[in-house]
Amino acid sequence: MKKDYSEDLREIRDIMQRSSRFISLSGLSGVSTGIIALIGAFLAYQIVFKDTEFLVYNQVHLPYERMVNLLLIASGTLILSIGNAIFFTRIKTQPYQHHGWDVASKRLFINLLIPLVSGGILCLLFLWKGFVGVLPSLTLIFYGLALVNGSKYTFSEIRSLGIIQIILGLLAFAFLRYGLLFWAFGFGLVQILYGLMIQRKYKL
Template identity: 50%
Template sequence: MSNEDYLKDISEIKNLMSKSSRFISLSGLSGILAGIYALIGAFLAYRIINEIKLEKHTLNRFFLAYDSVSSLIVIAIAVIFLSVITGVILTQRKAKKHNEKIFETSSKRLLINFLIPLITGGILCIILINKQYFDLIASTTLIFYGLSCVNASKYTLGDIRYLGFANITLGLVATQFVGYGLYFWAVGFGIMHIIYGTMMHFKYDVAEKK
C-alpha cells in the first residue's frame, strides 16, 4: 500500500470520527428564515414602542414602559417559536439526507451546550425585567445567545462560532448605547442570522448538490 493510500485512509477515518462527534445537519436555510422572523419581530416591536409617548424622551430612542413589556414578550416568544419549529423541520430533513438521527449523542451534546448559557441568560433577563432594567434586555440576550453559539460550536459546524462572536460583540457595544437596543437586536438576530444562514447554505447545502 502506497503512502497516498495510507493518507487517504487516515483522512477517511478522521472524517468518520468528525461526523460521529459533531452534528453536521444544521440547515443554512433555517438561519435565513430565523433572521427574517427576527426582523419582522423587531419591526412589530418598533411599532409598539414608537406609539409610546413619554415625557422628556424623543420618539427616536427606545425607552420601554412597563405596560408595553407584555406585548414585546409575546412577540419575542413568537419569533423564538417560529425559529425553533422551522429549524427542527429543516434540520430533520437534512439529517435524513446524511443518514443522521436528529436526536443522537452528538445532537444531544450540541443541544445541552447550547442551552446552558441560553437558559442562564434567560433567567438573568427575567430578573432584569422584574427590576425594570428594560434597556439592558437586548444587550443581555445578544451576549448570552452569542455565548451559546460559541459553546455549541464544538459539537457542530465550527462556523457557528463566528455568529456567536458577532453577537457577543454587538451585545457589549449595545451596553454603551442604552436606548438603542432594538437596533442592535435587529442586527444581531436578524441581519447576522441572514448573513450566516446564506453563507452556510451555499457552503454546505448547495455544495452537497454539486
C-alpha cells in the same frame, strides 16, 4: 489476541463519540430565523418601544399591557425560530436516514442551552424589575455565548457568529438607545448572512 480486538472496538467507539459534530444544521434555518427576528424586532418597536423612553439605563415603569405584548412577541419569535430550526434540520436529515437526535445533536443542544437558559432567566428578572433597556444587549450577549459554547459540536463558523453577537451585545449596551437596532442587526441580518454562507459551503 482477543483482548486486542475488543480494545480496537472500544477505541473506535470512543473516537467516534469524541469526534462527531452535528453537521445537519441547515443554513436555511439561519436565514429563516433571521427573517423571523427582523419581524419580531419590528413588531417590538411598533407595539412596545415606539415613542417611549424605555431604552434607558435606569428603571422604567413598563405598563402591564406593554409588558405582556413584549413577552408575547419575544416568546413568539423564540418558538417560531426553534420550530424553524427543527423543521429545516428534519428536511436535511431525512434523505440520509440517520435520525437527527443522536449523541452529537444532544451534545450541541445541551451546550447551547446552558448559557441560553441562564441568560433567559436573567433577562426575565431584569424585565420584571423594570430594566427594559438592557434586554437587547443581554439577549445578544447570552446568545453569542451560547453559540461559542456550542460551536465545538457543530460547524466551526458558529464560533465567529457567536463572537459577533457578543460584540454587538456589548455595543448595544454602550449605545443603549439604539439597542433594538443592534438586536435586529445581530439576530436578523448577521444571522441571515451566516445562514447563506453555511448553506453555500455545506450543501450536500
